[in-house]
Amino acid sequence: METTLPLPPHFDPQRVGQVWKVDYEARAAEARAWARRHGIAPAADDRLKVALVLVDVQNTFCLPDFELFVAGRSGNGAVEDNIRLCSFIYRNLSHITHIVATLDTHTPMQIFHAPFWVDADGNHPAPYTMITADDVASGRWRFNAALAPALGLSPEEGQQHVAHYVQTLAARGKYRHTIWPYHAMLGGIGHALVPAVEEAIFFHSIARYAQPEFIIKGNHPLTEHYSALAPEVNTDTAGNQLVPPNERLLQLVQAYDRVIVTGQAKSHCVAWTVSDLLEALQTRGLGRLAAKIYLLEDTTSPVVVPGADFTEAADEAYARFAEAGAHRVTTAQPLTAWEGFFFNEEA
Numbered sequence: 001m002e003t004t005l006p007l008p009p010h011f012d013p014q015r016v017g018q019v020w021k022v023d024y025e026a027r028a029a030e031a032r033a034w035a036r037r038h039g040i041a042p043a044a045d046d047r048l049k050v051a052l053v054l055v056d057v058q059n060t061f062c063l064p065d066f067e068l069f070v071a072g073r074s075g076n077g078a079v080e081d082n083i084r085l086c087s088f089i090y091r092n093l094s095h096i097t098h099i100v101a102t103l104d105t106h107t108p109m110q111i112f113h114a115p116f117w118v119d120a121d122g123n124h125p126a127p128y129t130m131i132t133a134d135d136v137a138s139g140r141w142r143f144n145a146a147l148a149p150a151l152g153l154s155p156e157e158g159q160q161h162v163a164h165y166v167q168t169l170a171a172r173g174k175y176r177h178t179i180w181p182y183h184a185m186l187g188g189i190g191h192a193l194v195p196a197v198e199e200a201i202f203f204h205s206i207a208r209y210a211q212p213e214f215i216i217k218g219n220h221p222l223t224e225h226y227s228a229l230a231p232e233v234n235t236d237t238a239g240n241q242l243v244p245p246n247e248r249l250l251q252l253v254q255a256y257d258r259v260i261v262t263g264q265a266k267s268h269c270v271a272w273t274v275s276d277l278l279e280a281l282q283t284r285g286l287g288r289l290a291a292k293i294y295l296l297e298d299t300t301s302p303v304v305v306p307g308a309d310f311t312e313a314a315d316e317a318y319a320r321f322a323e324a325g326a327h328r329v330t331t332a333q334p335l336t337a338w339e340g341f342f343f344n345e346e347a
Helices: 024-038 077-091 133-138 145-151 155-172 195-208 248-255 269-283 287-292 311-323
Strands: 050-055 098-104 213-217 258-263 293-296 327-329
Touching: 024 195, 050 248, 050 269, 077 195, 098 195, 098 248, 098 269, 133 155, 145 155, 213 248, 248 258, 248 269, 248 287, 258 269, 269 287, 269 293, 269 311, 287 293, 293 311, 311 327
Parallel strands: 050 098, 050 258, 098 213, 258 293, 293 327
Antiparallel strands: none
């Protein structure tokens, strides 16, 4: 088995920023031939169990013509990231045991989409409107009572919930509640994985006889998920839980020897996922397991839009993660050079 593999002939970096159909039958045949040619064993045979977690590597965030393209400071961030990510997966097929992809998943009538809110004249807020607790208390923005039947609420319950929601966000020191453009819409092309990344995951699956795993997040209408572990606000006005916490990533860190995390955006969904994961480990007396986590940094970019550059916030978050025990790594170094990644006999 080769430590670092070549890129397979089908991979074309020039197509990473485009939408196209993966030719599954061709890739499947090529993946099995590739495994035989390079002596790639089934994932079940791995002595060092390595999980790769990809946060929201979806068209909606990763392609320039889509709704919430993560441009970073380069202006082409997510495309450049995914070129490196695909290359990383192909070159390390022999070492990646399991791939997990989270999928931001939305429908039109959710608390962060415009129809959920109205002003005194019945107008909906524009995308990127920030709604504060004061805005709700003053009546500047209200729950759209017309949605109440579809959500199983009374108009009064809907209004009470939005007040509770923005107040809870403020109390937790989170970002102000933002109205986002429609994005990651379930059933739409924006929801899908970037084709080049989907193809790499599929190729890995066939070459290694490994089933990929997908985690849906963000589909509850009354709250929002940045983190893959839990929503931003997870209670209603009575204190009832809205969404059961997703403990799958906690289980991965406990079950696997190494967990590599990357995706989009570094400043938002990736950062909050890692933050919640490290906090949960610490809370459960498992803080030592943070050393299993490797944060792949050159395959993720922060949100940078006119008037808001989250690069420094992302860097500060990653510095905190490193202090908690996680490792900061890049694809510029092979896995064999990552601190503590391999034991000598496993390299």
